[in-house]
Amino acid sequence: MDSILAGFVRALRAAGAEASTAETIDAARALALVGYADRASLKAALGMVLAKSEDEKQIHDEVFDLYFDRPQPVAMDQAPARLRTGDVAVDALLDLAQPGADGQGGDALAAALARAAASAGVDEIRFATQTGYYARQTLEALGIAPLEARLAERRTDAEAQAEVQALEAARDQLRRQARAVVQQRYAIFGKPATEAFMTEVVVTRALGRMAPAEMERMKAAVARMARKLAARHARRQRVELRGQLDLRRTMRANAGHDGVPVTLAFKHRRRDKPRIVAVCDVSGSVASHVRFLLLFLYALHDAVGDLRSFAFSNRLQDVAEPLEKLPFDDAMALILKEVGNGSTDYGQAWVDLHDRHWDAIDRRTTVIVLGDGRSNGADPRLDLFAELAGRAKRVVWLCPEAEGRWGTGDSAMLRYRPYCTSMSHCATAADLERTLDEALEAYH
Amino acid sequence: MNAALPPSTPAGLASVDSVTALLEGVGYIASRPIATALYLAHHLRKPVLIEGPAGVGKTELAVSAARALQFELLRLQCYEGLDDSKALYEWKYGKQLLYTQILKEKIGLLVDDADTLSSAFGKLAGFQDLFFSREFLEPRPLLQAMEQPGGSVLLIDEIDKSEESFEALLLEVLADYQVTIPEIGTIRAEVPPLVILTSNNTRELGDALKRRCLHLHIGFPDSALEQRVLRARVPGIQDQLLAQLVAFVQVLRADNIRKPPSIAESVDWARTLMLLHASVLDEQTVRDTLGVLLKRETDVREVEGRIAKMTQAALAAG
Numbered sequence: 001m002d003s004i005l006a007g008f009v010r011a012l013r014a015a016g017a018e019a020s021t022a023e024t025i026d027a028a029r030a031l032a033l034v035g036y037a038d039r040a041s042l043k044a045a046l047g048m049v050l051a052k053s054e055d056e057k058q059i060h061d062e063v064f065d066l067y068f069d070r071p072q073p074v075a076m077d078q079a080p081a082r083l084r085t086g087d088v089a090v091d092a093l094l095d096l097a098q099p100g101a102d103g104q105g106g107d108a109l110a111a112a113l114a115r116a117a118a119s120a121g122v123d124e125i126r127f128a129t130q131t132g133y134y135a136r137q138t139l140e141a142l143g144i145a146p147l148e149a150r151l152a153e154r155r156t157d158a159e160a161q162a163e164v165q166a167l168e169a170a171r172d173q174l175r176r177q178a179r180a181v182v183q184q185r186y187a188i189f190g191k192p193a194t195e196a197f198m199t200e201v202v203v204t205r206a207l208g209r210m211a212p213a214e215m216e217r218m219k220a221a222v223a224r225m226a227r228k229l230a231a232r233h234a235r236r237q238r239v240e241l242r243g244q245l246d247l248r249r250t251m252r253a254n255a256g257h258d259g260v261p262v263t264l265a266f267k268h269r270r271r272d273k274p275r276i277v278a279v280c281d282v283s284g285s286v287a288s289h290v291r292f293l294l295l296f297l298y299a300l301h302d303a304v305g306d307l308r309s310f311a312f313s314n315r316l317q318d319v320a321e322p323l324e325k326l327p328f329d330d331a332m333a334l335i336l337k338e339v340g341n342g343s344t345d346y347g348q349a350w351v352d353l354h355d356r357h358w359d360a361i362d363r364r365t366t367v368i369v370l371g372d373g374r375s376n377g378a379d380p381r382l383d384l385f386a387e388l389a390g391r392a393k394r395v396v397w398l399c400p401e402a403e404g405r406w407g408t409g410d411s412a413m414l415r416y417r418p419y420c421t422s423m424s425h426c427a428t429a430a431d432l433e434r435t436l437d438e439a440l441e442a443y444h
Numbered sequence: 445m446n447a448a449l450p451p452s453t454p455a456g457l458a459s460v461d462s463v464t465a466l467l468e469g470v471g472y473i474a475s476r477p478i479a480t481a482l483y484l485a486h487h488l489r490k491p492v493l494i495e496g497p498a499g500v501g502k503t504e505l506a507v508s509a510a511r512a513l514q515f516e517l518l519r520l521q522c523y524e525g526l527d528d529s530k531a532l533y534e535w536k537y538g539k540q541l542l543y544t545q546i547l548k549e550k551i552g553l554l555v556d557d558a559d560t561l562s563s564a565f566g567k568l569a570g571f572q573d574l575f576f577s578r579e580f581l582e583p584r585p586l587l588q589a590m591e592q593p594g595g596s597v598l599l600i601d602e603i604d605k606s607e608e609s610f611e612a613l614l615l616e617v618l619a620d621y622q623v624t625i626p627e628i629g630t631i632r633a634e635v636p637p638l639v640i641l642t643s644n645n646t647r648e649l650g651d652a653l654k655r656r657c658l659h660l661h662i663g664f665p666d667s668a669l670e671q672r673v674l675r676a677r678v679p680g681i682q683d684q685l686l687a688q689l690v691a692f693v694q695v696l697r698a699d700n701i702r703k704p705p706s707i708a709e710s711v712d713w714a715r716t717l718m719l720l721h722a723s724v725l726d727e728q729t730v731r732d733t734l735g736v737l738l739k740r741e742t743d744v745r746e747v748e749g750r751i752a753k754m755t756q757a758a759l760a761a762g
Contacts (some may be wrong), residue, residue, distance in 0.1 A: 020655060023655060026488060029488055030484050030488060033484065033488075034460070034480070038460075040476045041460050044481070045480050047477070047659075048477070048480065048484060048659055049488075049658060049659040050657065051659060052651075052659045053655075054495070054661060057659070057661055073655075230648070231648035260541065262541060264537070299721055401576075
């Protein structure tokens, strides 16, 4: 397989489109059929073989353009007179630096730089700040040393100023080109790796301590995690138990044939569709967690057809409507404004849920409670919570506080604990993902 | 490295350009990616998975390819609950039962001269394979496609509507172009069918299936391509009207509506306008025929107020 294709596949993987070995082999076969000559066909063919979803296709098209475009040769400030120094190495560099001088419009320079960049290991670049270093390495691999040596030697010679100027122009041109090549390589290999690393950091960062600048990245990461979850828990409702005859239905269906089983009926069982009721404490300490939980849930729309969400600090409100109708940030702002003020009262929240929305909870429902269980000393209404736990399929409690602090001060966490199917500390987006995964798993 | 060409390459599949020409011959205007997909599908012997919004010509591609290549088209429409007995093959259970009933009477004659039970068994053993032979096999589309001697196009439509278990079933069929029937053996396709799968993306397909397919996404066409498609599909349409209506549809697609009109709708609209003998687009005509383009009440209400402006924009662009 040729190194160009191998490099391209590596670039794709760096950018987050997973191309397997089998697909790479297919790509090589497709390449052998289509060839490099026709760019549109090549792009279409590689895209078809290597990228298998719309997201991947987008990544593929971007990487393709980056990878197969070479940086445009920058025109030199002034075309210097053709200069012969007598030194073969220097003359070769001078020829390279002048696009058009070799009659090939800079192809030779691009090819030479690409070779030099490869031997300098430019593809290892990870950070933008390494650009200067790698540009220098590339130039050295290109063999710029004799030119610089000659330049240093001639600079003091008053009679050789024309030559010095030409040499300087050539050197600057090579520098610019090398830099452009390195920058392109950074865009292909370095940037996506850095991005992926940053996202990984953000996903395991405590949600309560998220800097505003990281919010956008976080939202994208959450959307991606949600897509993954949704794909895993996509609707699979009817499970055929193949080979198991449903005797009762078969006999009834064949009563007309005098009991001779002409048509057969097989057993199958139905799976429950996931139903989730999210009850969120939106007082200050928990607000950022709620934000991501709801973001998660709404991104899971495909997998969770039936979703109700309620928010409370003391009075409980149905917040599905703003979340569905408004852009997510506006919805959250509205919810926090309407529900967020007031001292937290879990007991009152259960009362409201009981009085107004009890029908939302049945034996197929998973109730996810997100809150710190700090009720300001008010009655936690354990009786209602116990009834809720009895009605629902599962009750999952996510607490932003670490387990050691449960039950301290006004926290009623330990008193709620016996009624919950699971209760866990939830600090990061990764925790959220795991909890939701488990909740949905229960419907399989 | 040169991929070995399949032994029988029809002339129409010899190059990407010839695929384009081939499809154009039957009135299907293929963009470059579409033609490349079909070309690669034949030469790499891989199925093509086509995704994209409804009505952009996913199914039509399979139908046109079959017509252009003069291959048999076998179509398998997917739905929830589809299983191997409807996709691969089935035993003709009723016929088997009927034969058993007939044999019941003959069985006495058959074992008459056997004096012991074991010799009677011996006599019957020769017949046991009788009921599970080709005679009683009902081939379904997947098996039928394998058995076409002259080549075939197998269209597996709306694969996203089926369950994951069905995808797993497809893996053997699509990887090796063979079907294993325990009672008979493995049936291998002599001429591998050209397999086209379509999906409307109502659920994410499994990775295993995707990795085995070429993935083609057909989106809405740009106006130049759409004009060519309409010219092929609606012969006799005037250039001016064509340019204007395509411009209008493009404007409409850029708008914030739930179900943007696709090529199928533009074709219908062009035919409607031809029937009404419209030679240019005007606001009243658009208003009267908007139902052809927009299939949702909310979408119609959404754009109703802006039709005049959109028509102006289309007239200016066309």
